[in-house]
Each structure stands twice: as C-alpha cells, then as structure tokens.
Amino acid sequence: MAAAAACRACSTSTGSLRDVSLLILLLLLLLVAPWRSEAAAAAAKAAGLSFTRQDFPRDFVFGSGTSAYQYEGAVDEDGRTPSVWDTFTHAGKMPDKSTGDRAADGYHKYKEDVKLMSDTGLEAYRFSISWSRLIPRGKGPVNPKGLEYYNNLINELVKRGIEVHVTLYHLDFPQDLEDEYHGWLSPRVVEDFTAFADVCFREFGDQVTHWTTLDEPNVMSIAAYDDGMFPPSRCSAPFGTNCTAGNSTVEPYVTAHNSILAHASVVRLYRDKYQATQKGVVGINVYSIWEYPFSSSSADIAATQRALDFIVGWILDPLVYGDYPEIMKKQAGSRIPSFSKEQSEFIRGSTDFIGFGQFINDSVNDLERVEYLSVYIASTLAALRNGVNVKGYFVWAFIDVFELLAGYNMRFGLHYVDVDDPMLPR
DSSP: OHHHHHHHHTTOSOHHHHHHHHHHHHHHHHHHSOSOHHHHHHHHHHHTOSOOGGGSOTTOEEEEEOOHHHHOOOTTSTTOOOBHHHHHHHTTOSTTOOOSSSTTOHHHHHHHHHHHHHHHTOOEEEEEOOHHHHSTTSSSSOOHHHHHHHHHHHHHHHHTTOEEEEEEESSOOBHHHHHHHOGGGSTHHHHHHHHHHHHHHHHHTTTOOEEEEEEOHHHHHHHHHTSOOSTTOOOOTTTOSSOSSOOTTTHHHHHHHHHHHHHHHHHHHHHHHTHHHHOOEEEEEOBOOOOOOSSSSHHHHHHHHHHHIIIIIHHHHHHHHSSOOHHHHHHHGGGSOOOOHHHHHHHTTOOSOBOOBOOOOBOSSOHHHHHHHHHHHHHHHHHHHTTOOOOEEEEEOSBOOOBTTTBTSOBOOSBOOOTTSTTOOO
8 A cells, every 4th residue: 555655645736645655665675675774774763663663683583464255266266166255245234245256356356466465565475364265165176276276375475575365265155065054163273173174274384384264253253153254154142133044152262162172173184194294384373452441340350351261261271271261161151162181281381372363453644554554563563572472463464355344445564555446456
C-alpha cells in the first residue's frame, strides 16, 4: 500500500495523504532495510521513531503474509476443488456479497508480487497452502498443478532471498471432507490433516523450515461454530441466528479439541520423520487479546484472568500443560471434551513457537496504522530487551486481499490493490 499511496499522493493538492504515505514508506524501509546505520538513523529521526532495524537482532525477522483463499483466486483452475469458503461466499453470505474467486489473483501474479516483496525489502513471507488445491478431494492423489504452483512460489522467494514461512491450514477446509464427516467436528480430521501435512513436508521441506500448523483455531471455533460468521456457519440461538444447524454451546469446544489433537499429530509427524534432516520448526498461531481489570477488586481481577483463559489459554494451556484451564473445565463441564492421559502427554510440548495474531481496520489514509505498527514494534523491541524470546514480526497483509470479515470493503495491505480494475494492479 505504501508505494501505491505515495504515487497517488503526488497528484493531490492536500498534504495529509502525502504525509501519511511518507510515514508508511519510511516505517517500512526502516523495518526491513538492511543494516545501514547512518541512513536508518536519519530516516528514523525524520519519522519520529525511537528505533531502527539496527536495534533488532540480526536473526530477528520482519515479514508479512497472506492466505490461500484470500490471495490466490483461480478457484476453479488447474484441478482445485471448492473449500468451505467457496461454498459460503457463493451462497451470498459476505456483507458485500463478494467471493474469493479472483481475490488478489496471486495464483497468476505471484512473480510480480515476490518482486514487490523484494523491492520493499521484506525479509520473510508467510503464506498458506490450499488443501483442496494440493489434494483436491482432501485425501488421496496429489494434484500436479497445485504442487507446481507452490514449488514455483517457494523457488521465487528463495531466489530473491526471502525467508519462506508456510501455514498448512488457514480456515479453508476442503468441502468434500466437510460433506463427508462435518470437518473439524469429527476426530477423523486428525488423520486426514496429518496426511495432508505429510505431503507438504515431503514436497516442500527441502526449502521450507518454518511451518505453522493452524491459523487461530480459537477464532475458527468461535466464528465458524459459535456465532456462525465463518463457514461452515454452524450455530444456535441466541449466540448465532443465521445458521441452519449447529450447537453453539458444544461444537466450539469439540472443534478446538480436534484442532489441538490434529496440531499435535502433525508436530509429532514432523519431529519423528523430517526434523532431523530438514532442521525446521513447527508452531501454531493463536488469536490473542490482552484484558485489563476494570478495577483492583478481586472480582474484576478474576474476570480478567477468566477472559484470558477462555480465549488464549483454551489453546495454549493444552500445548504447554497438557490440559485446559481449570476455569474452563469447571464452567463448561461435560460440554468440553477431556484429554486422556495418553493424549495429554501427546499434546504437551507440541509446539516450537507461538504466533502474536490481531485484527486491525485501516484504509489508504491510515495514520492510525502508522501509530499502531510503531507502537507494537516498539513494544516488541522492549520485550526483546527484557529477555523475551521473540523471533519475528509479521504484518497482515502484504497486499490487499479478500478479507474474511468484509470481502473487499476492508483493506489491510502494505500495498494497495485496485480491485475495480480487471487487471488488479498493485
């Protein structure tokens, strides 16, 4: 977005857009430019920032990302079959009635976009693999065209010196498996997801050493099975009102449970079969918020902890301690599945890293995002200096994509995409 916004600012008579564009561009260059101490320091001073790239460790990575359904488009090309998002959007469920049929057309424009990443100075790029593009029926034969696309994308990134980060699953479950056994509601998903991951590790692991199993399973469980805002749009009143099936008081716990077991199964597979030779790491992304007590009362302090347990601890506690937070088990009772002793041992310690996911809303003229990124990155630097083992900062998203909450009415991209132009110029 910075480059496109800067070009538009050249022809405007107002100063605000020009100032915003300059700030965003300076921020990007400061964060991802190589170690040019004098130039970086001067630019930081001009932008009013308290840090430069040089303040971060050399092995700290500044990156950005996209996801398959939101970026690729080409939904019916070269053997790809529908995901639940195709079904959902074609049923007119998006606020703007849009679909991801074109998205940002990354399937055809990946070379152009990787060059743009290089020109921006991006150090790493995180993308997800479309399960139904790589394995069209969700299980069984691998699609050669899907395999070719992801290998070409990875090769292009490697050629330009951009570190490759891959997410195996970003909410786009194959519709065939959803029809067969209701997807994440069934324990059968563990075996199929592990088989999908096995193909990815085998085919791409020679050049990919950073793997994320699932993107924000807590969001998936709430948005898809509690309020029904995401596909397969299952819910029940009063928590969700536009669903034809579901149980909001039970299904979110079931899907999160199966997600945790699937994650642990994939991590075990990688550690047992691939890690010794590929030398990679496997982690998970969790949507995170931070609550503060309304007052210093014990009730408010307890409420704050309870909120954190139900959003973040729901996923992380099992991976760290082998079980759900006690308050969740107490309040959810029999509605939340239990881990057997064997499962508890299986899931405990099953992550090499955890990813710091949050949503923000911005536009082209977005001084708020300049401040948002500046404050968050400064806080990350403070955490590093306090001894926290933070390895990178990834901005969502690299370019404007099809947003899962609002279609094309919401923009998050560092680079602008003109969705009204059939050529989708950057």
